[in-house]
Amino acid sequence: MKCQEILEKLSEYIDKEVDPSLCDEIERHIEDCEPCVAFINTLRRTVELFGGVKHVTPEIPPDVSDKLNAFLKEKIIRNP
Amino acid sequence: MAGAQRSDKQTACHVSEKEKDEALIVRIKNGDYSAFEELVRKYQARVYSHGLKFLNSKEDAEDILQETFLQVHKSLDKFRGEAAFSTWLLKIATNNCLMRLRKRKKMIAVSIDKPIEFNGSKLTREIVDWSKNPSLQYSNDEIRMVLDNTIAKLPEDKRAVLILKDVEGYSNIEISQMMGMTVAAVKSRLHRARIFVRDELSVYFEGALEHTKTGSVK
Structure with a gap:
Protein backbone atom coordinates (compact mmCIF):
# COMPACT_ATOMS: atom_id res chain seq x y z
CA MET A 1 0.00 0.00 0.00
CA LYS A 2 1.08 3.55 -0.67
CA CYS A 3 0.75 6.53 1.66
CA GLN A 4 -2.24 7.92 -0.25
CA GLU A 5 -4.23 4.71 0.16
CA ILE A 6 -3.25 4.50 3.82
CA LEU A 7 -4.39 8.05 4.55
CA GLU A 8 -7.84 7.38 3.09
CA LYS A 9 -8.31 4.59 5.63
CA LEU A 10 -6.77 6.21 8.68
CA SER A 11 -9.95 7.20 10.48
CA GLU A 12 -11.27 3.67 10.18
CA TYR A 13 -7.88 2.33 11.26
CA ILE A 14 -7.84 4.56 14.34
CA ASP A 15 -11.41 3.52 15.13
CA LYS A 16 -10.39 -0.16 14.71
CA GLU A 17 -12.96 -0.56 11.96
CA VAL A 18 -10.72 -1.95 9.21
CA ASP A 19 -10.69 -5.66 8.54
CA PRO A 20 -7.69 -7.63 9.87
CA SER A 21 -5.99 -8.06 6.49
CA LEU A 22 -6.11 -4.33 5.77
CA CYS A 23 -4.94 -3.63 9.31
CA ASP A 24 -1.92 -5.87 8.69
CA GLU A 25 -1.15 -4.07 5.43
CA ILE A 26 -1.30 -0.69 7.10
CA GLU A 27 0.94 -1.83 9.92
CA ARG A 28 3.47 -3.29 7.49
CA HIS A 29 3.53 0.02 5.64
CA ILE A 30 4.03 2.17 8.70
CA GLU A 31 6.89 0.03 9.99
CA ASP A 32 9.23 2.07 7.82
CA CYS A 33 7.20 5.14 6.83
CA GLU A 34 7.82 7.91 9.35
CA PRO A 35 5.54 10.47 7.67
CA CYS A 36 2.60 8.09 7.94
CA VAL A 37 3.46 7.32 11.57
CA ALA A 38 3.54 11.03 12.34
CA PHE A 39 0.25 11.53 10.52
CA ILE A 40 -1.40 8.66 12.39
CA ASN A 41 -0.08 9.86 15.76
CA THR A 42 -1.36 13.39 15.23
CA LEU A 43 -4.70 12.27 13.84
CA ARG A 44 -5.19 9.89 16.75
CA ARG A 45 -4.27 12.64 19.22
CA THR A 46 -6.74 14.98 17.52
CA VAL A 47 -9.51 12.43 18.02
CA GLU A 48 -8.46 11.92 21.65
CA LEU A 49 -8.65 15.67 22.24
CA PHE A 50 -12.32 15.63 21.36
CA GLY A 51 -12.86 13.02 24.04
CA GLY A 52 -11.50 15.65 26.43
CA VAL A 53 -14.16 18.10 25.29
CA LYS A 54 -16.81 15.88 26.81
CA HIS A 55 -15.03 15.67 30.13
CA VAL A 56 -14.82 19.44 30.62
CA THR A 57 -18.42 20.10 29.71
CA PRO A 58 -19.38 23.10 31.78
CA GLU A 59 -22.37 23.16 34.02
CA ILE A 60 -25.27 25.10 32.64
CA PRO A 61 -25.22 28.71 33.96
CA PRO A 62 -27.94 29.15 36.61
CA ASP A 63 -29.55 32.06 34.78
CA VAL A 64 -29.81 29.99 31.58
CA SER A 65 -31.47 27.20 33.53
CA ASP A 66 -33.85 29.64 35.22
CA LYS A 67 -34.82 31.18 31.89
CA LEU A 68 -35.37 27.72 30.41
CA ASN A 69 -37.71 26.74 33.24
CA ALA A 70 -39.65 30.00 33.00
CA PHE A 71 -39.89 29.65 29.19
CA LEU A 72 -41.18 26.09 29.38
CA LYS A 73 -43.72 26.87 32.09
CA GLU A 74 -44.98 29.80 30.06
CA LYS A 75 -45.34 27.75 26.89
CA ILE A 76 -46.60 24.50 28.37
CA ILE A 77 -48.61 25.39 31.48
CA ARG A 78 -49.73 28.98 31.12
CA ASN A 79 -50.23 29.10 27.33
CA PRO A 80 -50.47 25.50 26.17
CA MET B 1 -29.18 2.54 22.36
CA ALA B 2 -26.44 4.77 23.66
CA GLY B 3 -23.28 5.65 21.76
CA ALA B 4 -20.69 3.08 20.82
CA GLN B 5 -18.05 4.27 23.25
CA ARG B 6 -20.55 4.24 26.05
CA SER B 7 -22.13 0.94 25.07
CA ASP B 8 -18.68 -0.67 25.30
CA LYS B 9 -18.86 0.14 28.97
CA GLN B 10 -22.53 -0.57 29.33
CA THR B 11 -23.44 -1.62 32.83
CA ALA B 12 -26.52 -2.42 34.81
CA CYS B 13 -26.30 1.15 36.08
CA HIS B 14 -26.53 2.50 32.52
CA VAL B 15 -29.52 0.30 31.77
CA SER B 16 -31.24 1.56 34.87
CA GLU B 17 -30.75 5.13 33.64
CA LYS B 18 -32.72 4.17 30.54
CA GLU B 19 -35.40 2.68 32.73
CA LYS B 20 -35.49 5.78 34.89
CA ASP B 21 -35.99 7.91 31.78
CA GLU B 22 -38.75 5.64 30.57
CA ALA B 23 -40.51 5.90 33.94
CA LEU B 24 -40.28 9.69 33.79
CA ILE B 25 -41.68 9.67 30.27
CA VAL B 26 -44.66 7.60 31.33
CA ARG B 27 -45.37 10.13 34.09
CA ILE B 28 -45.01 13.04 31.67
CA LYS B 29 -47.41 11.41 29.23
CA ASN B 30 -49.87 11.15 32.13
CA GLY B 31 -49.64 14.89 32.64
CA ASP B 32 -47.09 15.05 35.47
CA TYR B 33 -45.20 18.30 34.82
CA SER B 34 -42.79 17.71 37.70
CA ALA B 35 -41.52 14.63 35.85
CA PHE B 36 -40.81 16.80 32.84
CA GLU B 37 -38.92 19.24 35.05
CA GLU B 38 -36.84 16.34 36.33
CA LEU B 39 -36.04 15.23 32.80
CA VAL B 40 -35.07 18.80 31.89
CA ARG B 41 -32.79 19.08 34.95
CA LYS B 42 -31.11 15.83 34.00
CA TYR B 43 -30.32 16.73 30.39
CA GLN B 44 -30.26 20.52 30.19
CA ALA B 45 -26.47 20.85 30.56
CA ARG B 46 -25.89 18.26 27.86
CA VAL B 47 -28.18 19.98 25.39
CA TYR B 48 -26.75 23.42 26.19
CA SER B 49 -23.21 22.12 25.75
CA HIS B 50 -24.21 20.44 22.47
CA GLY B 51 -25.57 23.75 21.19
CA LEU B 52 -22.45 25.60 22.28
CA LYS B 53 -20.18 23.20 20.41
CA PHE B 54 -22.30 23.38 17.29
CA LEU B 55 -22.97 27.08 17.20
CA ASN B 56 -20.13 28.66 19.18
CA SER B 57 -22.59 31.20 20.60
CA LYS B 58 -24.09 31.32 24.09
CA GLU B 59 -27.20 33.11 22.85
CA ASP B 60 -27.85 30.58 20.10
CA ALA B 61 -27.14 27.68 22.46
CA GLU B 62 -29.73 29.10 24.86
CA ASP B 63 -32.30 29.33 22.07
CA ILE B 64 -31.56 25.75 21.01
CA LEU B 65 -32.00 24.63 24.61
CA GLN B 66 -35.45 26.20 24.84
CA GLU B 67 -36.59 25.07 21.38
CA THR B 68 -35.40 21.53 21.97
CA PHE B 69 -37.13 20.92 25.29
CA LEU B 70 -40.33 22.55 24.09
CA GLN B 71 -40.24 20.28 21.05
CA VAL B 72 -39.53 17.28 23.27
CA HIS B 73 -42.61 18.02 25.34
CA LYS B 74 -44.78 18.45 22.24
CA SER B 75 -43.43 15.34 20.51
CA LEU B 76 -43.12 12.95 23.40
CA ASP B 77 -46.05 10.89 22.12
CA LYS B 78 -43.90 10.06 19.08
CA PHE B 79 -41.11 8.68 21.26
CA ARG B 80 -41.45 4.91 21.15
CA GLY B 81 -38.45 3.98 23.23
CA GLU B 82 -36.68 2.09 20.43
CA ALA B 83 -33.62 4.26 21.00
CA ALA B 84 -32.51 5.70 24.33
CA PHE B 85 -34.23 8.94 25.26
CA SER B 86 -30.86 10.72 25.24
CA THR B 87 -30.28 9.66 21.61
CA TRP B 88 -33.72 10.91 20.61
CA LEU B 89 -33.16 14.16 22.51
CA LEU B 90 -29.76 14.76 20.89
CA LYS B 91 -31.26 14.06 17.48
CA ILE B 92 -33.81 16.83 18.02
CA ALA B 93 -31.12 19.17 19.35
CA THR B 94 -28.85 18.37 16.39
CA ASN B 95 -31.60 19.08 13.88
CA ASN B 96 -32.33 22.39 15.59
CA CYS B 97 -28.63 23.28 15.49
CA LEU B 98 -28.42 22.41 11.79
CA MET B 99 -31.47 24.55 11.02
CA ARG B 100 -29.95 27.44 12.95
CA LEU B 101 -26.69 27.10 11.03
CA ARG B 102 -28.55 27.16 7.71
CA LYS B 103 -30.33 30.34 8.73
CA ARG B 104 -27.14 32.19 9.47
CA LYS B 105 -26.60 34.60 6.65
CA LYS B 106 -22.86 34.76 6.75
CA MET B 107 -21.38 31.33 6.89
CA ILE B 108 -17.63 31.16 6.77
CA ALA B 109 -16.89 29.41 3.50
Whole structure:
Protein backbone atom coordinates (compact mmCIF):
# COMPACT_ATOMS: atom_id res chain seq x y z
CA MET A 1 0.00 0.00 0.00
CA LYS A 2 1.08 3.55 -0.67
CA CYS A 3 0.75 6.53 1.66
CA GLN A 4 -2.24 7.92 -0.25
CA GLU A 5 -4.23 4.71 0.16
CA ILE A 6 -3.25 4.50 3.82
CA LEU A 7 -4.39 8.05 4.55
CA GLU A 8 -7.84 7.38 3.09
CA LYS A 9 -8.31 4.59 5.63
CA LEU A 10 -6.77 6.21 8.68
CA SER A 11 -9.95 7.20 10.48
CA GLU A 12 -11.27 3.67 10.18
CA TYR A 13 -7.88 2.33 11.26
CA ILE A 14 -7.84 4.56 14.34
CA ASP A 15 -11.41 3.52 15.13
CA LYS A 16 -10.39 -0.16 14.71
CA GLU A 17 -12.96 -0.56 11.96
CA VAL A 18 -10.72 -1.95 9.21
CA ASP A 19 -10.69 -5.66 8.54
CA PRO A 20 -7.69 -7.63 9.87
CA SER A 21 -5.99 -8.06 6.49
CA LEU A 22 -6.11 -4.33 5.77
CA CYS A 23 -4.94 -3.63 9.31
CA ASP A 24 -1.92 -5.87 8.69
CA GLU A 25 -1.15 -4.07 5.43
CA ILE A 26 -1.30 -0.69 7.10
CA GLU A 27 0.94 -1.83 9.92
CA ARG A 28 3.47 -3.29 7.49
CA HIS A 29 3.53 0.02 5.64
CA ILE A 30 4.03 2.17 8.70
CA GLU A 31 6.89 0.03 9.99
CA ASP A 32 9.23 2.07 7.82
CA CYS A 33 7.20 5.14 6.83
CA GLU A 34 7.82 7.91 9.35
CA PRO A 35 5.54 10.47 7.67
CA CYS A 36 2.60 8.09 7.94
CA VAL A 37 3.46 7.32 11.57
CA ALA A 38 3.54 11.03 12.34
CA PHE A 39 0.25 11.53 10.52
CA ILE A 40 -1.40 8.66 12.39
CA ASN A 41 -0.08 9.86 15.76
CA THR A 42 -1.36 13.39 15.23
CA LEU A 43 -4.70 12.27 13.84
CA ARG A 44 -5.19 9.89 16.75
CA ARG A 45 -4.27 12.64 19.22
CA THR A 46 -6.74 14.98 17.52
CA VAL A 47 -9.51 12.43 18.02
CA GLU A 48 -8.46 11.92 21.65
CA LEU A 49 -8.65 15.67 22.24
CA PHE A 50 -12.32 15.63 21.36
CA GLY A 51 -12.86 13.02 24.04
CA GLY A 52 -11.50 15.65 26.43
CA VAL A 53 -14.16 18.10 25.29
CA LYS A 54 -16.81 15.88 26.81
CA HIS A 55 -15.03 15.67 30.13
CA VAL A 56 -14.82 19.44 30.62
CA THR A 57 -18.42 20.10 29.71
CA PRO A 58 -19.38 23.10 31.78
CA GLU A 59 -22.37 23.16 34.02
CA ILE A 60 -25.27 25.10 32.64
CA PRO A 61 -25.22 28.71 33.96
CA PRO A 62 -27.94 29.15 36.61
CA ASP A 63 -29.55 32.06 34.78
CA VAL A 64 -29.81 29.99 31.58
CA SER A 65 -31.47 27.20 33.53
CA ASP A 66 -33.85 29.64 35.22
CA LYS A 67 -34.82 31.18 31.89
CA LEU A 68 -35.37 27.72 30.41
CA ASN A 69 -37.71 26.74 33.24
CA ALA A 70 -39.65 30.00 33.00
CA PHE A 71 -39.89 29.65 29.19
CA LEU A 72 -41.18 26.09 29.38
CA LYS A 73 -43.72 26.87 32.09
CA GLU A 74 -44.98 29.80 30.06
CA LYS A 75 -45.34 27.75 26.89
CA ILE A 76 -46.60 24.50 28.37
CA ILE A 77 -48.61 25.39 31.48
CA ARG A 78 -49.73 28.98 31.12
CA ASN A 79 -50.23 29.10 27.33
CA PRO A 80 -50.47 25.50 26.17
CA MET B 1 -29.18 2.54 22.36
CA ALA B 2 -26.44 4.77 23.66
CA GLY B 3 -23.28 5.65 21.76
CA ALA B 4 -20.69 3.08 20.82
CA GLN B 5 -18.05 4.27 23.25
CA ARG B 6 -20.55 4.24 26.05
CA SER B 7 -22.13 0.94 25.07
CA ASP B 8 -18.68 -0.67 25.30
CA LYS B 9 -18.86 0.14 28.97
CA GLN B 10 -22.53 -0.57 29.33
CA THR B 11 -23.44 -1.62 32.83
CA ALA B 12 -26.52 -2.42 34.81
CA CYS B 13 -26.30 1.15 36.08
CA HIS B 14 -26.53 2.50 32.52
CA VAL B 15 -29.52 0.30 31.77
CA SER B 16 -31.24 1.56 34.87
CA GLU B 17 -30.75 5.13 33.64
CA LYS B 18 -32.72 4.17 30.54
CA GLU B 19 -35.40 2.68 32.73
CA LYS B 20 -35.49 5.78 34.89
CA ASP B 21 -35.99 7.91 31.78
CA GLU B 22 -38.75 5.64 30.57
CA ALA B 23 -40.51 5.90 33.94
CA LEU B 24 -40.28 9.69 33.79
CA ILE B 25 -41.68 9.67 30.27
CA VAL B 26 -44.66 7.60 31.33
CA ARG B 27 -45.37 10.13 34.09
CA ILE B 28 -45.01 13.04 31.67
CA LYS B 29 -47.41 11.41 29.23
CA ASN B 30 -49.87 11.15 32.13
CA GLY B 31 -49.64 14.89 32.64
CA ASP B 32 -47.09 15.05 35.47
CA TYR B 33 -45.20 18.30 34.82
CA SER B 34 -42.79 17.71 37.70
CA ALA B 35 -41.52 14.63 35.85
CA PHE B 36 -40.81 16.80 32.84
CA GLU B 37 -38.92 19.24 35.05
CA GLU B 38 -36.84 16.34 36.33
CA LEU B 39 -36.04 15.23 32.80
CA VAL B 40 -35.07 18.80 31.89
CA ARG B 41 -32.79 19.08 34.95
CA LYS B 42 -31.11 15.83 34.00
CA TYR B 43 -30.32 16.73 30.39
CA GLN B 44 -30.26 20.52 30.19
CA ALA B 45 -26.47 20.85 30.56
CA ARG B 46 -25.89 18.26 27.86
CA VAL B 47 -28.18 19.98 25.39
CA TYR B 48 -26.75 23.42 26.19
CA SER B 49 -23.21 22.12 25.75
CA HIS B 50 -24.21 20.44 22.47
CA GLY B 51 -25.57 23.75 21.19
CA LEU B 52 -22.45 25.60 22.28
CA LYS B 53 -20.18 23.20 20.41
CA PHE B 54 -22.30 23.38 17.29
CA LEU B 55 -22.97 27.08 17.20
CA ASN B 56 -20.13 28.66 19.18
CA SER B 57 -22.59 31.20 20.60
CA LYS B 58 -24.09 31.32 24.09
CA GLU B 59 -27.20 33.11 22.85
CA ASP B 60 -27.85 30.58 20.10
CA ALA B 61 -27.14 27.68 22.46
CA GLU B 62 -29.73 29.10 24.86
CA ASP B 63 -32.30 29.33 22.07
CA ILE B 64 -31.56 25.75 21.01
CA LEU B 65 -32.00 24.63 24.61
CA GLN B 66 -35.45 26.20 24.84
CA GLU B 67 -36.59 25.07 21.38
CA THR B 68 -35.40 21.53 21.97
CA PHE B 69 -37.13 20.92 25.29
CA LEU B 70 -40.33 22.55 24.09
CA GLN B 71 -40.24 20.28 21.05
CA VAL B 72 -39.53 17.28 23.27
CA HIS B 73 -42.61 18.02 25.34
CA LYS B 74 -44.78 18.45 22.24
CA SER B 75 -43.43 15.34 20.51
CA LEU B 76 -43.12 12.95 23.40
CA ASP B 77 -46.05 10.89 22.12
CA LYS B 78 -43.90 10.06 19.08
CA PHE B 79 -41.11 8.68 21.26
CA ARG B 80 -41.45 4.91 21.15
CA GLY B 81 -38.45 3.98 23.23
CA GLU B 82 -36.68 2.09 20.43
CA ALA B 83 -33.62 4.26 21.00
CA ALA B 84 -32.51 5.70 24.33
CA PHE B 85 -34.23 8.94 25.26
CA SER B 86 -30.86 10.72 25.24
CA THR B 87 -30.28 9.66 21.61
CA TRP B 88 -33.72 10.91 20.61
CA LEU B 89 -33.16 14.16 22.51
CA LEU B 90 -29.76 14.76 20.89
CA LYS B 91 -31.26 14.06 17.48
CA ILE B 92 -33.81 16.83 18.02
CA ALA B 93 -31.12 19.17 19.35
CA THR B 94 -28.85 18.37 16.39
CA ASN B 95 -31.60 19.08 13.88
CA ASN B 96 -32.33 22.39 15.59
CA CYS B 97 -28.63 23.28 15.49
CA LEU B 98 -28.42 22.41 11.79
CA MET B 99 -31.47 24.55 11.02
CA ARG B 100 -29.95 27.44 12.95
CA LEU B 101 -26.69 27.10 11.03
CA ARG B 102 -28.55 27.16 7.71
CA LYS B 103 -30.33 30.34 8.73
CA ARG B 104 -27.14 32.19 9.47
CA LYS B 105 -26.60 34.60 6.65
CA LYS B 106 -22.86 34.76 6.75
CA MET B 107 -21.38 31.33 6.89
CA ILE B 108 -17.63 31.16 6.77
CA ALA B 109 -16.89 29.41 3.50
CA VAL B 110 -13.87 27.24 4.06
CA SER B 111 -12.83 24.38 1.87
CA ILE B 112 -11.88 21.54 4.13
CA ASP B 113 -10.79 19.39 1.27
CA LYS B 114 -7.34 20.89 0.92
CA PRO B 115 -5.43 18.02 -0.65
CA ILE B 116 -2.54 16.43 1.11
CA GLU B 117 0.52 16.69 -1.06
CA PHE B 118 1.67 13.52 -2.70
CA ASN B 119 4.40 12.69 -5.14
CA GLY B 120 2.62 10.01 -7.06
CA SER B 121 1.07 8.17 -4.15
CA LYS B 122 3.74 9.04 -1.59
CA LEU B 123 3.63 11.75 1.03
CA THR B 124 5.90 14.54 -0.07
CA ARG B 125 5.81 16.95 2.80
CA GLU B 126 7.36 16.70 6.18
CA ILE B 127 4.85 15.70 8.80
CA VAL B 128 5.52 17.18 12.19
CA ASP B 129 4.63 14.82 15.01
CA TRP B 130 3.23 17.09 17.71
CA SER B 131 1.16 14.32 19.29
CA LYS B 132 3.25 14.06 22.46
CA ASN B 133 3.42 17.75 23.22
CA PRO B 134 2.48 18.15 26.90
CA SER B 135 0.49 21.32 26.23
CA LEU B 136 -1.90 19.35 24.06
CA GLN B 137 -4.84 19.12 26.45
CA TYR B 138 -8.35 20.40 25.98
CA SER B 139 -8.02 22.06 29.36
CA ASN B 140 -5.34 24.31 27.83
CA ASP B 141 -7.19 27.54 26.93
CA GLU B 142 -5.27 28.09 23.71
CA ILE B 143 -5.85 24.56 22.46
CA ARG B 144 -9.51 24.79 23.37
CA MET B 145 -9.77 28.01 21.37
CA VAL B 146 -8.06 26.45 18.34
CA LEU B 147 -10.41 23.45 18.52
CA ASP B 148 -13.57 25.51 19.03
CA ASN B 149 -12.66 27.85 16.17
CA THR B 150 -11.82 24.92 13.93
CA ILE B 151 -15.12 23.19 14.63
CA ALA B 152 -16.88 26.47 13.81
CA LYS B 153 -15.22 26.49 10.38
CA LEU B 154 -16.48 23.04 9.44
CA PRO B 155 -19.43 22.76 7.05
CA GLU B 156 -22.59 21.81 8.93
CA ASP B 157 -22.80 18.14 7.96
CA LYS B 158 -19.16 17.44 8.82
CA ARG B 159 -19.43 19.43 12.04
CA ALA B 160 -22.46 17.42 13.08
CA VAL B 161 -20.80 14.08 12.38
CA LEU B 162 -17.59 15.04 14.19
CA ILE B 163 -19.43 16.24 17.31
CA LEU B 164 -21.76 13.26 17.41
CA LYS B 165 -18.95 10.75 16.94
CA ASP B 166 -15.87 12.16 18.65
CA VAL B 167 -17.45 14.30 21.36
CA GLU B 168 -20.77 12.60 22.09
CA GLY B 169 -19.55 9.07 21.34
CA TYR B 170 -22.35 7.82 19.09
CA SER B 171 -21.71 4.94 16.71
CA ASN B 172 -21.60 5.36 12.94
CA ILE B 173 -24.92 3.54 12.66
CA GLU B 174 -26.60 5.79 15.22
CA ILE B 175 -25.27 8.88 13.47
CA SER B 176 -26.45 7.61 10.11
CA GLN B 177 -29.95 7.26 11.58
CA MET B 178 -29.82 10.68 13.23
CA MET B 179 -28.51 12.43 10.13
CA GLY B 180 -30.45 10.46 7.54
CA MET B 181 -27.37 9.37 5.62
CA THR B 182 -25.56 6.11 4.92
CA VAL B 183 -22.86 4.77 7.21
CA ALA B 184 -20.39 5.22 4.34
CA ALA B 185 -21.35 8.88 4.11
CA VAL B 186 -20.88 9.26 7.87
CA LYS B 187 -17.41 7.73 7.67
CA SER B 188 -16.41 9.90 4.74
CA ARG B 189 -17.53 13.13 6.44
CA LEU B 190 -15.93 12.12 9.70
CA HIS B 191 -12.60 11.38 8.02
CA ARG B 192 -12.53 14.70 6.17
CA ALA B 193 -13.52 16.62 9.30
CA ARG B 194 -10.81 14.95 11.38
CA ILE B 195 -8.16 15.59 8.74
CA PHE B 196 -9.18 19.25 8.62
CA VAL B 197 -8.96 19.63 12.41
CA ARG B 198 -5.62 17.81 12.47
CA ASP B 199 -4.28 20.17 9.81
CA GLU B 200 -5.47 23.23 11.75
CA LEU B 201 -3.75 21.94 14.88
CA SER B 202 -0.62 21.31 12.84
CA VAL B 203 -0.58 24.92 11.67
CA TYR B 204 -0.80 25.97 15.32
CA PHE B 205 1.95 23.62 16.48
CA GLU B 206 4.37 23.78 13.60
CA GLY B 207 5.46 27.24 14.58
CA ALA B 208 5.61 26.52 18.28
CA LEU B 209 7.15 23.13 18.69
CA GLU B 210 10.52 21.60 18.50
CA HIS B 211 9.99 19.80 15.26
CA THR B 212 10.40 16.10 15.14
CA LYS B 213 11.24 16.09 11.48
CA THR B 214 10.49 12.92 9.71
CA GLY B 215 12.81 11.04 7.46
CA SER B 216 12.53 10.21 3.80
CA VAL B 217 9.22 9.05 2.43
CA LYS B 218 8.42 5.73 0.88
